[in-house]
Amino acid sequence: MKTYITILVIALGIISCKAQTIVNVNTYNQGDNSNKYFKDISGFYDPFLGTWEGNYNDVTFRVVLWKVEMRELSNETNSYKDVIKGKFFIVENAGLPDETIKCQSEQYYPQSDSTWWSVIHAVSCSGVRMTGAIWDNCTAQGIPPQTGDLIMTITNSGFTPLIAHWIIKKGSRIKGHDFTIPKDIMLTKVN
Amino acid sequence: MAVLPPKPECSKIFNQLNNYPDLKSELIALDGMTTETQEKGKYRANNTIEVQELGTGDDGMVEFESESIGKYYMIAHTHNSPADSTYSVFSWLDFYAIKALLILNKIKTSKFVFYLMTADETRYAMTINNKNKFLKFFATKLDDNFDMNINKKRVDERDKYYAPYDPEADPLIIEESNDNLQDLKYFLSFLQDNDLGLTLFEVDQNFNTFEKLTYNKQTDNVDHTGCN
Numbered sequence: 001m002k003t004y005i006t007i008l009v010i011a012l013g014i015i016s017c018k019a020q021t022i023v024n025v026n027t028y029n030q031g032d033n034s035n036k037y038f039k040d041i042s043g044f045y046d047p048f049l050g051t052w053e054g055n056y057n058d059v060t061f062r063v064v065l066w067k068v069e070m071r072e073l074s075n076e077t078n079s080y081k082d083v084i085k086g087k088f089f090i091v092e093n094a095g096l097p098d099e100t101i102k103c104q105s106e107q108y109y110p111q112s113d114s115t116w117w118s119v120i121h122a123v124s125c126s127g128v129r130m131t132g133a134i135w136d137n138c139t140a141q142g143i144p145p146q147t148g149d150l151i152m153t154i155t156n157s158g159f160t161p162l163i164a165h166w167i168i169k170k171g172s173r174i175k176g177h178d179f180t181i182p183k184d185i186m187l188t189k190v191n
Numbered sequence: 192m193a194v195l196p197p198k199p200e201c202s203k204i205f206n207q208l209n210n211y212p213d214l215k216s217e218l219i220a221l222d223g224m225t226t227e228t229q230e231k232g233k234y235r236a237n238n239t240i241e242v243q244e245l246g247t248g249d250d251g252m253v254e255f256e257s258e259s260i261g262k263y264y265m266i267a268h269t270h271n272s273p274a275d276s277t278y279s280v281f282s283w284l285d286f287y288a289i290k291a292l293l294i295l296n297k298i299k300t301s302k303f304v305f306y307l308m309t310a311d312e313t314r315y316a317m318t319i320n321n322k323n324k325f326l327k328f329f330a331t332k333l334d335d336n337f338d339m340n341i342n343k344k345r346v347d348e349r350d351k352y353y354a355p356y357d358p359e360a361d362p363l364i365i366e367e368s369n370d371n372l373q374d375l376k377y378f379l380s381f382l383q384d385n386d387l388g389l390t391l392f393e394v395d396q397n398f399n400t401f402e403k404l405t406y407n408k409q410t411d412n413v414d415h416t417g418c419n
Contacts, residue, residue, distance in 0.1 A: 026360075028350075028360070028361060029351065029360075029361035029362065029363060030361060033351075073347050074340065074343045074344040074347050075344055075347040075348050075351055075384075076347075109332045109333055109337075111332075111333065111334065111335040111337075112330075112332045112333070112334065112335060112337035114332050114337065114339065115332075116331075116332045121346050121350075123350075123354075123360060125360055131354065131360060132350075132354070133346070133349060133354075135331070137331075137333070144290075144291050144294055144295075144331075144333070145331055145333060147287060172284075172287070172288070172291065173252060173253065173254055173255050173284055173285070173287070173288035173291075174254065174255050174257050174288060174291050174292070174295075175246065175248075175254040175255065175256050175257065175258075176257065176258065177257075177291065
């Protein structure tokens with residue numbers, strides 16, 4: 001009897017932990033999204049991962065991107081997706097002994113008792129263009145964080161160092177509210 | 192004859208139309224501007240006597256004032272031509288504008304109506320029936336009502352419904368769509384599945400008829416409930 005119960009428990013466990021079908025990340029929203037793992041099978045994310053820098057207004061804009069594998073999709077049933085996450089720094093005297101970070105996206109907020117680790121959430125379905133959402137939480141006092149659509153396009157695929165065109169589109173509709181980080185800049189992959 | 196109970200969200204619309212004689216003609220005039228290649232907008236607030244025009248930014252999008260405004264009672268804007276490159280429903284950016292104005296205490300929720308007229312020839316009115324639900328869904332870590340699970344859901348829902356600029360990312364609601372009914376079904380699913388605290392109405396071209404819209408997943412139909 002004990003053996004039968006054990007087998008039953010194992011069988012139920014297998015059924016409840018139904019495996020996902022592994023599919024390419026660029027097939028999301030093409031049919032039923034449930035029970036799938038939208039994986040970066042083709043390595044589309046790889047060129048974007050790392051540290052990127054560009055200069056504007058006498059400071060350096062530094063972006064760090066990393067991949068999160070098999071992130072659970074909260075709005076689907078038993079589904080997961082590889083995504084690109086990221087953070088940014090606004091740096092004075094980058095690379096010099098007196099390098100100073102003027103602002104960085106990774107900040108702790110006591111009101112929610114949480115740290116904003118990642119302000120970029122993106123995917124790439126081509127290895128050339130990355131699209132997603134970005135938050136700018138370095139805005140001035142009294143102005144809420146700005147959010148917009150991020151498009152990062154590599155302009156010299158296959159070359160070293162990689163260069164990408166960084167564009168933030170459609171920011172705030174509120175007059176006078178804008179991003180502090182650049183909305184149109186060329187970035188070079190430095191690491 | 193039985194008297195139907197008042198419908199609070201419908202009342203917001205009709206109270207404004209009754210109290211502000213210029214409102215209907217201003218909305219009809221704005222509806223005629225959807226053929227233009229830039230967005231247009233109008234508003235009424237507690238410190239304005241008549242309906243006022245909103246400015247358009249360098250990117251062709253209407254900008255909502257915040258400095259000089261007391262509290263908005265009404266905001267109306269267009270999604271401009273051409274129809275195959277504009278949303279037939281409210282955009283993700285529209286939600287964030289409302290969130291920002293609520294955070295800045297610039298919206299009188301008990302009166303507020305948010306109108307949209309589009310080059311796709313759709314006309315909608317939206318009201319906020321539960322401000323707390325709306326703000327909780329759009330809360331960031333800077334907000335004291337932040338919830339990590341809801342935050343994750345919001346990020347995933349944006350990807351699913353609105354992620355733009357990558358033709359291979361396949362968001363459900365796209366600017367290029369000419370299928371207004373399908374856009375509406377997706378939009379209502381988004382509102383209802385996330386219990387956003389918003390009520391959507393379809394409006395006729397004369398701004399006389401207002402119908403509350405809900406998506407019925409069982410029948411795959413949009414159900415219309417008349418306000419009038």
